[in-house]
Amino acid sequence: MTALEADDLRTEALFVSDLQISQHPSPELIRAAVDATVDRLGERGCAALVAQEFGEHPDCALGRMRWARGAVRSAYEAA
Known part of the structure; x- marks a missing residue:
């Protein structure tokens, strides 16, 4: 899996997760x-x-989706 494919999968997963924008999740919570x-x-x-x-x-x-893409980028840059 390329880095771009991994980023897309992570974004889709965050998008369909129960995590909400209003929770202001930390990078650790996003990755989890x-x-x-x-x-x-x-x-x-x-x-x-x-x-x-x-x-x-x-x-x-x-x-x-915009939120998920930005949140994933930030969370995985910090890792």
Whole structure:
């Protein structure tokens, strides 16, 4: 898996995790949520839920995806 693919998977996993923007999660909490979500759903499960959310809630999904991408970048730079 390339670094870009890993970043995409982590972003999808954070997007579908239970972690919320309002929690102002630390990098450690973000990494833990990503790991737990990938373990629970797998790569395909994360992608499927992302697609479902964009289909059902496109108005909210874009903002959450932006947050997830930035949060993952910050959390894994700090690691």
